[in-house]
Amino acid sequence: MGNQIKWAERSSRLEASAIRNKLFDEPDILTFAAGKPESSAFPYMELVDVAKEVLEHKGQSALQYSSTDGIYELRKLIAEDRMKAWGVNTDPEHLMMLSGSQEGIEMSGKIFVDPGSKVIVENPSYLGAYTALRIYNPHWLTVGMDEHGMKMDELEDILQKNDDVRMIYTVPDFQNPTGVVMSVERRKQLAQLAAKYGVIVVEDRPYGDLCYDGDPYPAVKSFDEEGWVVTLGSFSKIFCPGFRLAWICAEPEILQKFNMAKQGSNLQVSTFDENLAIEWMKRYSLADRIKKLCDLYRSRRDTIVRCMEQYFPEEIAFNRPEGGFFTWLTLREDMDAREIANEAAMKLRVACIPGTPFYAYNDIHNNIRLNFSFINEETIEEGIRRLGTLLHEKYGC
Numbered sequence: 001m002g003n004q005i006k007w008a009e010r011s012s013r014l015e016a017s018a019i020r021n022k023l024f025d026e027p028d029i030l031t032f033a034a035g036k037p038e039s040s041a042f043p044y045m046e047l048v049d050v051a052k053e054v055l056e057h058k059g060q061s062a063l064q065y066s067s068t069d070g071i072y073e074l075r076k077l078i079a080e081d082r083m084k085a086w087g088v089n090t091d092p093e094h095l096m097m098l099s100g101s102q103e104g105i106e107m108s109g110k111i112f113v114d115p116g117s118k119v120i121v122e123n124p125s126y127l128g129a130y131t132a133l134r135i136y137n138p139h140w141l142t143v144g145m146d147e148h149g150m151k152m153d154e155l156e157d158i159l160q161k162n163d164d165v166r167m168i169y170t171v172p173d174f175q176n177p178t179g180v181v182m183s184v185e186r187r188k189q190l191a192q193l194a195a196k197y198g199v200i201v202v203e204d205r206p207y208g209d210l211c212y213d214g215d216p217y218p219a220v221k222s223f224d225e226e227g228w229v230v231t232l233g234s235f236s237k238i239f240c241p242g243f244r245l246a247w248i249c250a251e252p253e254i255l256q257k258f259n260m261a262k263q264g265s266n267l268q269v270s271t272f273d274e275n276l277a278i279e280w281m282k283r284y285s286l287a288d289r290i291k292k293l294c295d296l297y298r299s300r301r302d303t304i305v306r307c308m309e310q311y312f313p314e315e316i317a318f319n320r321p322e323g324g325f326f327t328w329l330t331l332r333e334d335m336d337a338r339e340i341a342n343e344a345a346m347k348l349r350v351a352c353i354p355g356t357p358f359y360a361y362n363d364i365h366n367n368i369r370l371n372f373s374f375i376n377e378e379t380i381e382e383g384i385r386r387l388g389t390l391l392h393e394k395y396g397c
Ligand SMILES: Cc1ncc(COP(=O)(O)O)c(C=O)c1O
Pocket: 035, 099, 100, 101, 102, 103, 126, 128, 171, 176, 204, 206, 233, 234, 235, 236, 241, 244, 245, 246
């Protein structure tokens, strides 16, 4: 049957994600591969009571269709709670609910990208953004990063030379995959460059609140005077990803397009989940929850950094991320992290993600992404010890 099916041309660009590998779910695997939050930190007992309340008192409306923008009350809570904490003064009219920020990335492709359109990404960037946008067949333009995030001089150079860039996609906070955070100064510059060159910025911020050394950074959107920045926020890392609840903050004329795109794909987010989130936010404090998560993940971050210092060869470069879920290893240039990751999984039962698919052109092979949010400190220590043995072997020391 396979050779008789008439596939759409764009379906040839659908690729399985290197992250969603079944191997990583095997019970004896120590996994640094997942980008998941700690499951035991989900507020499931709180949600038992909240669900009971919602079903008993709002059962009929909570199980009914609702508006594509999302329930007004939830958007108001997000505006007053998260967006304010990110330095963005906004209101429910500038917000729309999404089924995960992943949907926001995919929809930005639908709305802004034609085949061959130029899209700027950090190099490396979030693998899931390539998965979402590749279907629209963009032409990637890549901007290098240093320890302060996307390099603004390189970005301006590209914008000067290309007058038809459709969008800039960025993960400014504790980036997936590198853990790097964009400096405040560069956030301002990015917002200014977007206005100067008339280019949309899609600012993807799932880790923005998970800052372990000081206060969260202001969103790029907080410096956006003309409305070129579209910000994506998500409940996935600060609440529970199973809700698939996220939001977009943008100018109403942009939101209108997202609204119509959502009508075509899935009409709306889950009314029931929205109601649970509203009721939970009325009873409990998201800020308190974020603080507890930061305490948990800070300790894991400290453990992985200590273990990498202890067990890895000195030549391996890695960062101490200020927040988020990931640290990023740079191996010697002639080393292939894909082979090392494969060997680690097969021989040592340790899973990690080689950096190659995070580069738009899959052309750099000597990085490894390590997640530290999903496993406890004991497992982190054992996993890094095992990886360290393999890396010492490779480095001949
Ligand atoms: C940078 C980035 N954007 C988006 C997502 C998807 O998040 P959501 O669960 O809100 O769709 C992830 C998930 O890992 C991510 O790391």
